[in-house]
Amino acid sequence: MxxxxxxxxxxxxxxxxxxxxxxxxxxxxxxxxxxxxxxxxxxxxxxxxxxxxxxxxxxxxxVVPARNMIEIGVYGGAFFAADDHDFYDPATAPQKPLWKVGIGDWGLRFAYFPLSFLGLEIEGNVVPTFARTATNDPVLLYGFRGHPILRLPGYRISPFALGGFGLMGVRSAMDVVGRDVDPIAHYGVGVELFAHRFVALRLEGRHLMGAKAARQNDVTHHFEVLFGVSFTYRVPKRPEPPPPPDRDGDGFVDAKDACPDEPGVAPDGCPRRDTDGDGFLDRDDACPKVPGVAPDGCPIPDTDGDGILDPDDACVDEPETKNGYQDDDGCPDELPEPVKEFSGVIEGIEFDFNEATIKPESKPVLDKAIEVLKEFPEIRVEIVGHTDNVGTREFNLELSRRRAEAVRDYLVRGGIDPSRLRVRGAGPDEPIAPNDTEEGRAKNRRTEFRILTKDDEPDTGPKDRAKGQAQ
Structure with missing residues (x-):
C-alpha cells in the first residue's frame, strides 16, 4: 500500500x-x-x-463538489467489445471480431457543473485494438460523446451517474474492417474523490449500446471500465452589483423617491405631511397650505372679507360696517340717531374750575346718555377728557383723566356696566382750536365720547385708564 x-x-x-x-x-x-x-x-x-x-x-x-465548477481530465481504462459489433465497413463483411480487451481506452474530458450536483460533460477517446485474425491486424476505435452527470454533493467522495449519446468510429486496412462511424448510447455509474481543491480522481463503469453486426434494428453491448484524473477549477462568482442607493432607507430607491433624503411611504417615498398644521394630511387636505377644518381641511369661508365667517354672517355678500353697533351680525349698518348724538364732543358737561367735580347743570346731559346706553346695550364708549394749555402739561393730563373718570363713575351709578366704558385723559395734547384766544381755549376744554368697536382693546383697569397720560 x-x-x-x-x-x-x-x-x-x-x-x-x-x-x-x-x-x-x-x-x-x-x-x-x-x-x-x-x-x-x-x-x-x-x-x-x-x-x-x-x-x-x-x-x-x-473538499466537496461546488457550483460553477469546471473539470478538465484525462482517463484510461479497458474497452470490452462485443463479438457481434458493427465496427466495420459493410464492404468487408462479414465483420471480424475484435480482441476482448484492446490496448487500453484513452480519452480526454471536459465538464461544467453549474450546480454542485448537476453538470454536462463531453469526451473524446481512442481504443487501439486488434482484429482476431490470423495476423492480428491493428484496428483503431475512436469516439466522441456527451452526457449529463448527476452526483452527490456535500462530500469529497461523490457517487455519480451519467447517460448520453455519441458516435463511435473504426479505422483499419480495407481488407480487415475498413472504416465506419455509427451512433452509440451509453450510461454508467462511478465515484469521484476530491483529493485536493484542484485535483479529483474518478473510477467508473459504463454500458455502451450500439447496432449489432449487419442487423441495424438489433442492439449489441459493449462495456468500459475507466479511471481518470481531473483538474478542477471553480469559476469565481461575478460580484453582485450594489443595490441602487436609498439614502433615507425607506425602501424607495433614490431614482424613484420623490423625497430621497426623508424617509417616506407609498406611493412616492415622501413622508406624510401636514403643511398647514391643521391635522389633515396634505393628501387628504383640499387646502394643504391653509389651515382648515372638517370635512376637507379648508378654512371656513368669509365671502365678504369682513372677518365674520359665512356660517355666522347674516349678510354673506355684504361686509359688516364696524362702527361699534351690531358689529357681530356681519351686515352693513349705521349708528342709530340717538347714539350719534353721544358720539364726539358732548356739549353741556361742565366741571368746577381746576377740579373734577361735575356741575349740577351737566346732569341732564349725562342722564340722557345713560338712557341711550341702556337702550343700546351693545354700545361701548371711550370717555376722553381734554383741557386747554393753561398750566403745566402734567397737571392738565391728570385733571383730564380725573374728569373722564368722574363722568364714567356717574354713568356707572346710573346703571351702566363699567366694562362698557373706558377712560382716557388727553390733557392739552389734542386741541381742536387755537389756544391763543379765550374762545379757542373754551372749545379745547371738552369731554368726548368715542364709540368703541370690536377692534378696540377693552379697558382692563387703572393701567389702561392712565394710557396716554405719561408722555
Missing part, C-alpha cells in the same frame, strides 16, 4: 515576520485572520456553507 503523506494535502501556516501565510488545507484556500495571539485562523469559502475553520471540518467534508 502506498500512503500519501498528510503534508501533501495539509499545509500549515508558516509565520513570516509576524504574519502567517496560510496554505491549502485539504484543497480549500485559507484566509488569514489575525487571532488573539497574532496567529491565523483559516476559513473555508465553500459553496453555500458558512465560513468554518478547516481544522474543525471532518475530512469527508473538507
Amino acid at each position: 502506498i500512503e500519501v503523506p498528510v503534508s501533501l494535502f495539509s499545509l500549515r501556516p508558516i509565520p513570516v515576520g509576524g504574519l502567517a501565510l496560510a496554505g491549502v488545507v485539504a484543497g480549500y484556500p485559507a484566509t488569514s485572520t489575525a487571532g488573539p495571539t497574532g496567529g491565523a485562523t483559516k476559513h473555508d469559502a465553500s459553496d453555500g456553507e458558512k465560513a468554518t475553520p478547516v481544522a474543525e471540518r471532518p475530512w469527508i467534508r473538507r
